[in-house]
Amino acid sequence: MQQLNSYLSGRWVYGQGESREIYHAASGEPLFQVCSEGLPLADSLDYARKLGGKALAGMTFQQRAQMMKAVAKYLLVHKEALYQISYQTGATRNDSWVDIEGGIATLFSYAGLAGRELPDDTLWPEDELIPLSKQSQFAARHVLTSRPGVALHINAFNFPCWGMLEKLAPTWLAGMPAIIKPATATAQLTHAMVKLITDSGLVPEGAIQLICGGVGNIFDHLDYQDVVTFTGSAQTGQKLRAHPRLLEKSIPFTMEADSLNCCVLGQDVTPEMPEFSLFIKEVSREMTSKSGQKCTAIRRIIVPAARVEEVQQALLQRFASVKIGDPQREEVRMGPLVSQEQRDDVQQKVDFLLQNGCEPLCGAAWQQMALIDDNVQQGAFYPITLLYCADPFNHQAVHGTEAFGPVATLMPYQDSEQAIELALLGQGSLAGSLVTADEALATRFIRATACAHGRLLVLDRHAAIESTGHGSPLPLLVHGGPGRAGGGEELGGLRAVKHYMQRTAIQASPSMLAAIGGEWVRGANVVEEQVHPFRKYFEQLQIGESLLTARRTITEADIVNFACLSGDHFYAHMDKIGAAESLFGERVAHGYFIVSAAAGLFVDPGVGPVIANYGMENLRFIEPVKIGDTIQVRLTCKKKIRKPQKTAEDRPHGVVVWDVQVFNQHQQAVALYSILTLVARQEADFGVAE
The missing domain is CATH 3.40.605.10 (Aldehyde Dehydrogenase; Chain A, domain 1)
Incomplete structure (x- = not known):
């Protein structure tokens, strides 16, 4: 062997x-x-x-x-x-x-x-500058660094x-x-x-x-x-979490355990509605995919008491068409469990549930199942098993015992409050689903049960067109859950990366923070040169390189012309009487005109290394700009991100983030934001540099 x-x-x-x-x-x-x-x-x-x-x-x-x-x-x-x-x-x-x-x-x-x-x-500044003093010469940032473990x-x-x-x-x-x-x-x-x-x-x-x-x-x-x-059973996870070495050294431990996930059919759903078919399809898929061996699989099927028989018949009809056998055969939709040991464990849990308030609707014994293959009789197969618990409030085993296979339990509720209570009896779940077309019902349910779930899916005919389903953890969404589900979080986009890094608060002057973080921050020293920064290639630009522009006085004609061009005739810009009664006391310039005018002040118009404007972030209008005010702009290179070439034909470039500060004649900031530009690189990843 x-x-x-x-x-x-x-x-x-x-x-x-x-x-x-x-x-x-x-x-x-x-x-x-x-x-x-x-x-x-x-x-x-x-x-x-x-x-x-x-x-x-x-x-x-x-x-x-x-x-x-x-x-x-x-x-x-x-x-x-x-x-x-x-x-x-x-x-x-x-x-x-x-x-x-x-x-x-x-x-x-x-x-x-x-x-x-x-x-x-190699260092990740997590947030913007946090001022700690009146003169803003003492500040802080949180940074993330790699753990040397x-x-x-x-x-x-x-x-x-x-x-x-x-x-x-x-x-x-x-x-x-x-x-x-x-x-x-x-x-x-x-x-x-x-x-x-x-x-x-x-x-x-x-x-x-x-x-x-x-x-x-x-x-x-x-x-x-x-x-x-750790991913696995709650019992094993709790044992590992309590290891003396982890406690002694305060070692981070993330646990994701299997949970009694639920799928709830809303009271508004009738068999004639598309949502009813969606519910049946979702439950069936979650019970049979991976032979039910999924930590996110549906274990508790919670339906209105008036719909129990209809749901039961629809599920049994769907299960009857699922072919079970050798997973290599194209027509097979469900294979065996991972091992005979696992099959025996599932049988033991099903037997326990049958002894504690549940009755079988189908399956429940692996010895009696039919396979479409004669050559796999020694495999670890287990039948699709649907149980029914008529009184889920008094029989608690159904909320605490998980058969980790193609097994789920159908249970009734009388009103939405009972549905919420049943969902919460799972004591913490990785995922839960509600199938409904009623927005008010969905709002009540989510607000009441979100505390016990890591992820919740609300499924209706509109979401179903593109839905990834109840049981699919996605890289951008948190995977984990409270209580029985382990209390941990994985995935969730960049949240997961932070779990493996050390967060540290750094206190220093803005210039020192800029040097440490590799990103310019407001208040730090700037570098001013004769050459316009838009005339420089990506490699030539320095962090903190800055341009202080000429000035421009805002006129009434500017405001009127921008209103005609944009179609924005808001009263604060165009109605002298209305503006006088506003919080501004008089007419003010459009905020987006100030942004446009600022670009006119700092942009170098000639052909050069700047390829395109890539976007704008964190725009804030701080003070109004009135007729007769004079604006000036400081443009500063905040950070640079080198982008690799995908092909030899692509023009090598990087993204440059520029800090933009627009001031008035009193040196008050009137607008603050960042712009991103694509800037050409001189050094190519393929072939000869340009």
Whole structure:
């Protein structure tokens, strides 16, 4: 039998001790042996810190993003090999697509986020300047820096690719190396993906390591700069969270546990409405995709008492068409559970529910199920199981016992308050859904139940056109939940990156803060030169380089002409009597005219390195500009973000963020904002520089 090696300290190694076996989920045949006993797990931590950690921390956010994008492209090229291995875990092609390509898409997503929003630097200024004194010469900023530690990721069996990559993306982007500990039952798929990554040569040595088997005593060697994340059962997670070393060193620990997620049918929905069909489809899909082995799967189906029989019949009719068997067969829609051990656990939980207030509507015993394949009778198959709990308020087992397979329980409610109460009885969930066309009902439900959920989907006929569904965590949205769901957060865009970084408040003068943060801030020293900054290439521009423009006096003709050009005849600009009674006391210039006039003062009109205006941010009008006032502008280079060339034909460029301050004759700020420009680079990534 083949040994599944760990990848530690740059080598593929196997332990010396009792091995565990991994079995084919559909056929039951033994596939791999796994053992990590006796391996130098503590040494792998030092290896990661000294090699992978230093290399990643030395890269800018933009460089890390490009690395991740390259890895994602490489994995896509080799994805078919991963699909073949994924069948061994019981996953159908559709199931594997979510795991494999969904995970790769998360890498792309985080690379894109970094490219748009993070600096081309190793330090991340998180907020704008915070003044701490009257003269504004003492201020503060919060900055984020890479932790010189290791992220230990302990993952669940149900998503061996996505579960790794959704943690790895923000970890790498934060500049931390990772040690991956997959669940043994599906470790062969994680192993295959890690080997692809290491073989690619695209990541620094020590940036990723893999433990196939147990974690041994690695927790005893963690330090305060390290981070631990866990996905799995609440019982195991609570045990790990209480490890003495984590408590002693205050090591961050993020936990995502399985939860009793609910889907609620609104009282307004009738069988004739599109929302009813959407509800049936959503529940059925969540019960059968990945054979119900999803931490976000629907476990509690909460419906109006008057609709119980109609929902039951519709679900049973849909389940009858689901073909169960060998996941490699095209017509099969649901494969086996991951292992016979998991099947036995599901059966035990179903039996417990049947003894505590539930009755079976279909399924409930794996020995009696029918398969479309004779050659997979030894597989870990379990039937689609729909239970019914007539009194969910008195039978609490249905709100606390999860059968981690294609199992859910139907339960009735009498009014919206009961529906809310049932949703909250889950004691914290990763995801919940409400299917309704009633906006008032949705508002009441969400406001009452959001406190117990990490994510909530409100589904109606309009959202359904593009909805990603109840059970799909998305890179830009938080994945996690309170209480039983573990109390942690993953994903959520750049929120996840911050989990692996250290936030520090820096107090200093504005000039010192600008130097430390690599970004100019208001109040810091500026650099003024004879050459207009718009005449300079990206590489030639200095942070803090500034232009103080000529002045312009605003006339009545300016206001009238802009009103005619724009069509904006608001009374504060055009009605002398109305303006006199306003808070301004007289007519004032349009705010957007001031912005336009400011551009006229600072823009260099000739052809040069500035390619285009890329956008405007944080515009604020501070003081009104009246007829006869004189404005002047200070334009300052705030930060620069180098953009890589995608092809040799693309013009090399970067994004320059300019701070714009518009003053009146009294040196009062009348408008403050930032503009972004695309500025050509002299140095090309491909071929000869221009």
